[in-house]
Amino acid sequence: xxxxxxxxxxxxxxxxxxxxxxxxxxxxxxxxxxxxxxxxxxxxxxxxxxxxxxxxxxxxxxxxxxxxxxxxxxxxxxxxxxxxxxxxxxxxxxxxxxxxxxxxxxxxxxxxxxxxxxxxxxxxxxxxxxxxxxxxxxxxxxxxxxxxxxxxxxxxxxxxxxxxxxxxxxxxxxxxxxxxxxxxxxxxxxxxxxxxxxxxxxxxxxxxxxxxxxxxxxxxxxxxxxxxxxxxxxxxxxxxxxxxxxxxxxxxxxxxxxxxxxxxxxxxxxxxxxxxxxxxxxxxxxxxxxxxxxxxxxxxxxxxxxxxxxxxxx
Amino acid sequence: xxxxxxxxxxxxxxxxxxxxxxxxxxxxxxxxxxxxxxxxxxxxxxxxxxxxxxxxxxxxxxxxxxxxxxxxxxxxxxxxxxxxxxxxxxxxxxxxxxxxxxxxxxxxxxxxxxxxxxxxxxxxxxxxxxxxxxxxxxxxxxxxxxxxxxxxxxxxxxxxxxxxxxxxxxxxxxxxxxxxxxxxxxxxxxxxxxxxxxxxxxxxxxxxxxxxxxxxxxxxxxxxxxxxxxxxxxxxxxxxxxxxxxxxxxxxxxxxxxxxxxxxxxxxxxxxx
Numbered sequence: 001x002x003x004x005x006x007x008x009x010x011x012x013x014x015x016x017x018x019x020x021x022x023x024x025x026x027x028x029x030x031x032x033x034x035x036x037x038x039x040x041x042x043x044x045x046x047x048x049x050x051x052x053x054x055x056x057x058x059x060x061x062x063x064x065x066x067x068x069x070x071x072x073x074x075x076x077x078x079x080x081x082x083x084x085x086x087x088x089x090x091x092x093x094x095x096x097x098x099x100x101x102x103x104x105x106x107x108x109x110x111x112x113x114x115x116x117x118x119x120x121x122x123x124x125x126x127x128x129x130x131x132x133x134x135x136x137x138x139x140x141x142x143x144x145x146x147x148x149x150x151x152x153x154x155x156x157x158x159x160x161x162x163x164x165x166x167x168x169x170x171x172x173x174x175x176x177x178x179x180x181x182x183x184x185x186x187x188x189x190x191x192x193x194x195x196x197x198x199x200x201x202x203x204x205x206x207x208x209x210x211x212x213x214x215x216x217x218x219x220x221x222x223x224x225x226x227x228x229x230x231x232x233x234x235x236x237x238x239x240x241x242x243x244x245x246x247x248x249x250x251x252x253x254x255x256x257x258x259x260x261x262x263x264x265x266x267x268x269x270x271x272x273x274x275x276x277x278x279x280x281x282x283x284x285x286x287x288x289x290x291x292x293x294x295x296x297x298x299x300x301x302x303x304x305x306x307x308x309x310x311x312x313x314x
Numbered sequence: 315x316x317x318x319x320x321x322x323x324x325x326x327x328x329x330x331x332x333x334x335x336x337x338x339x340x341x342x343x344x345x346x347x348x349x350x351x352x353x354x355x356x357x358x359x360x361x362x363x364x365x366x367x368x369x370x371x372x373x374x375x376x377x378x379x380x381x382x383x384x385x386x387x388x389x390x391x392x393x394x395x396x397x398x399x400x401x402x403x404x405x406x407x408x409x410x411x412x413x414x415x416x417x418x419x420x421x422x423x424x425x426x427x428x429x430x431x432x433x434x435x436x437x438x439x440x441x442x443x444x445x446x447x448x449x450x451x452x453x454x455x456x457x458x459x460x461x462x463x464x465x466x467x468x469x470x471x472x473x474x475x476x477x478x479x480x481x482x483x484x485x486x487x488x489x490x491x492x493x494x495x496x497x498x499x500x501x502x503x504x505x506x507x508x509x510x511x512x513x514x515x516x517x518x519x520x521x522x523x524x525x526x527x528x529x530x531x532x533x534x535x536x537x538x539x540x541x542x543x544x545x546x547x548x549x550x551x552x553x554x555x556x557x558x559x560x561x562x563x564x565x566x567x568x569x570x571x572x573x574x575x576x577x578x579x580x581x582x583x584x585x586x587x
Contacts, residue, residue: 045384046404049381050400050403050404056415157547241411266530281417289409295409
C-alpha cells in the first residue's frame with residue numbers, strides 16, 4: 001500500500017490541474033486487458049441496481065401527472081386516464097397565494113448567499129492555511145479535522161439556543177450563518193491548494209514584485225478553479241437539501257425553504273381536519289429536484305473529479 | 315476563521331454550558347453539575363433510541379457499502395455495456411433532497427395508493443412497510459437508496475487510480491478476475507472504505523430526516539424518541555427541556571466521534587500491517 005498512497009496523491013490533482021483530461025478515464029478500457037469480453041452477468045447486476053435507483057424517480061414523474069382521485073384509482077407505475085401535470089404545476093404554484101414560489105425564492109437566497117459565502121470562506125481560509133506558515137498551524141489542522149467529524153445536527157440545537165438568545169431565530173440569517181461554515185470544503189481547498197499550486201511559482205511571482213493579492217488573483221485562483229467549483233457544488237447541494245436546520249430555526253412559513261415547506265404540506269394530510277394535497281406534494285417534490293438534478297447532469301465532470309479528490313484524503 | 319469559530323466552537327461550548335444546568339419550576343436555572351449526564355445514562359428512552367440506531371448501523375451500513383462496492387467494481391471491470399449511463403443513473407438519487415426521498419418512499423410504502431398497495435393487490439399479500447416491525451428496514455431502504463450511488467463513486471474514484479502495472483503483474487502471476495478483486499482492488503481501496511464507513515456511521519447516528527418525515531404516515535411505529543436526534547429535537551421543541559436536550563446532543567456527539575476515531579484507527583492499522 002505504501003507504494004500506492006503517495007502516487008495517488010500526486011496523480012489526481014496534477015492531471016486535473018493540467019486540464020489535459022478532464023473527462024474521467026473510461027473504466028480501464030484499453031488500459032487493461034482489451035481482450036476481455038463484455039460481461040452479460042455484470043450488466044444484468046447493474047441493470048438491477050439502476051432500476052432500484054430509478055424506479056422511485058419514475059414513480060414521482062408518473063404520479064405528478066395525476067389528479068388526487070386518480071392517485072388512488074390507478075396503478076402506481078403507469079399513467080392515469082388524464083394528463084394533469086400542467087394543472088398540478090399551476091395548482092402547486094398558486095396554492096396559498098403562491099407560497100411555493102416564495103419558498104423557492106428563499107431556497108435560492110439561502111443557496112446563493114450560504115453556499116456562495118461558504119465557498120468563498122473555504123477558498124480564502126484553505127489557501128491561506130496551505131500556503132502561509134504561521135504558528136499553531138498544526139493545531140488549526142487538528143481542529144478542522146475534528147470539526148468534520150462533529151455532525152451538523154448535533155450542533156443545530158445548541159446553535160438554535162444561542163441564536164434565540166440574540167434574537168436571530170426566525171430570520172434568514174439563522175439559516176445562512178451556519179451554512180457559511182464548511183469544514184469539509186476548507187479541507188478540500190487546503191489539500192488541493194498544497195498540491196496544485198507549486199510554491200516555487202508563488203516565490204517567482206513575489207520575486208517579480210507581485211503583491212500577495214495580485215499573486216492570489218492572477219495565479220492561485222486559476223489553478224484552484226476546479227477545486228473551488230467542486231466545493232461550490234457540494235455546498236449548493238448541502239444548502240438546497242438542508243432540512244433539519246431551517247426546521248428548527250424558522251417558525252414563520254414566510255422564510256421556509258422548499259424542503260421544510262414540502263414536509264409541512266405532507267404532514268398536513270394527516271390528522272384532525274386534514275386537508276390532503278397529495279398531488280401538490282408530489283408535484284412540488286418534482287419541481288424541487290428538477291433544478292438540482294439538471295445542475296448535476298450539466299456539471300458532471302466537475303463533481304466527478306471532485307469526488308476523486310475527496311477520496312484522496314485518508 | 316472568526317466565522318468558523320463562531321459557528322462550530324461556540325455552539326459546542328454553549329451546549330456544554332447548558333448541559334451543566336437544570337431548570338426548576340421554582341427558582342429558575344441552577345447549576346446542576348453532572349446531574350443531566352447521570353439522567354441520560356439512566357434514561358430508558360435514550361437507551362432505546364440508541365439501541366435502535368445501533369441495530370440500524372450494524373445492518374444497513376454493511377449492506378449499503380457492499381452494494382456500493384459491488385457496483386463500483388462492476389463499473390471498474392470494463393466489462394459493462396453502457397457504463398457511463400449506469401454511473402449517472404445510480405448516482406442520481408444522491409441529488410434528491412433527503413426530504414423528497416423520504417416523501418417519495420413514504421408514498422410508495424403507503425397502503426392507500428402506494429406501489430406497495432398495488433403489489434399487495436397483485437400478490438394477495440399484506441406487506442406493510444410502515445408497520446412497527448418493518449419500519450426500521452423501510453428507513454434503511456431509503457437511506458441505502460440515497461447514498462449507494464455516492465459511495466459507489468467514491469469507491470470507483472479510488473479504483474481508477476490503482477496503477478495499471480499491478481494488474482499486469484497479477485495477470486502474469488496467473489490471478490483470475492476474482493483473485494484480482496480480492497487481492498488487489500479491495501485492499502487498494504481500503505482507505506476509501508474506511509472513509510465511507512465513518513461517514514455512514516456519523517449519518518446513522520444522526521438519523522433524523524427520514525423518521526421525522528415518515529412519522530405522520532406511521533404515527534404508531536415511530537415514537538418521539540425513535541432516534542437520539544429525534545429525542546433531542548422533541549425534548550427541546552416539544553418539551554422545552556433545553557438543558558437536557560443539549561446533554562443528549564453532547565453525549566451523541568462524543569459517542570460518534572469516539573466510534574469514528576476507533577474505525578479510523580482500526581482501518582489505518584490494517585493498512586500498515
